[in-house]
Amino acid sequence: MRDIELYQMLLGLTPPWEVSAVNIAPASADRPLGEIAVEVAWRSQIPLVCPSCGQGVARYDSRPRRWRHLNTMQWKTFITADVPRVNCPTCGVKQVRVAWAEDASRFTELFEAFAVQVLKAVRSKVQAQGLTALSWDQVDRIMERAVARGLDRRSLEGLRYVGLDEKSFGKGHDYVSVLHDVVERRVLDVVPERTREATDTLWATVPEAQRQGLKAVAMDMWEPYLEATREAAPQALIVHDKFHAARELNKAVDLVRRKEHRELKAQGEETLTKTRYLWLKNPKHFTERQRSHFAALQLDTLKVGRAWAIKEAFAPFWNYHYTGSARKFFDRWYFWATHSRLLPIIQAAKTLKRHLPGLLAYTKHRITNAVAEGTNGKIQLLKANARGYRNFAQYRISILFHCGGLDLYPSGCAL
Ligand SMILES: [Zn+2]
Known part of the structure; x- marks a missing residue:
């Protein structure tokens, strides 16, 4: 079996994609790990379709792309391909979808799934970086994409009891406001500060239909929380535990x-x-x-x-x-x-x-933010782990990644 056939089989590629070459670059002074680049080509007479609207369209040109994949033994492995672009009369110039990666990603789905699993296990970006040989920014992007995927798929159907809680963030008296689903024990979202405006923004992350289905909200005796909640979910009972x-x-x-x-x-x-x-x-x-x-x-x-x-x-x-x-x-x-x-x-x-x-x-409604208190411990840990949280957006992504109960994996890659 030749290397091309071996990789064709290992990758499980089906037409129109085929492995066309396997390029090996051994470790060197500026490349601590050897690298394998598996070249994949579009080899088919299958007519091209527009990835947006699905109509049959003509080939326009192609663009070279490269994705990090799971290692081959200790060798860092990449897939490279000249990906065809089509010119759709309705949608314009579009790149066709590849079978192994999501549209905007520079990692294969299997690699992203692996990185997500490592991040979940170690809960520390620094350690995850070491274990996956990714840069800080790459780790951030993988987490962002995972959370976006999770939020996209999340269902808030049947949401009945939530908790609204403050949490100190950073040094001094900076606060963030956190909304929890106290039944499913997950963080729904988090915003900076605990003002009326911030609380409105937080409530806006829950669709109107689900807000109206709420029975009770556990929260602090904090006026902006009370006001915003009376407006966002007027039928919900407010509970102070x-x-x-x-x-x-x-x-x-x-x-x-x-x-x-x-x-x-x-x-x-x-x-x-x-x-x-x-x-x-x-x-x-x-x-x-x-x-x-x-x-x-x-x-x-x-x-x-x-x-x-x-x-x-x-x-x-x-x-x-x-x-x-x-x-x-x-x-x-x-x-x-x-x-x-x-x-x-x-x-x-x-x-x-x-x-x-x-x-x-x-x-009547014996709900408490005790769950939230547990989550707070987890959030505290993230903070301790994260000395590097450069801004709130990353802090939020980490909270949702670890405490959001989200389905973070690329489709078909639940490891
Ligand atoms: Zn189109």
């Missing part, structure tokens, strides 16, 4: 601690030094050291101790299944909180009261 309430209450406890710590320090007291996380952490997850440190603090004599007790006392709210009982519980808790003489706690309680319908909605 324990994470969102905890965020408000934790903020308040921390404000009380900071003020009290300053006052105590002014009197030379270090009681509250290094206690910040003790007040924010769930005591169930304390380490032995934290447990004894916390036990040594005299809760009743500290303002932050009282603030903490009020925060903790809110927890049973989430166990109610009847709106009436949940409301009664809330009223009792609210009375206590607003009579605490702790300004941040009073303000947090008022915020919760303003959003009481969203808190009570949880008794």
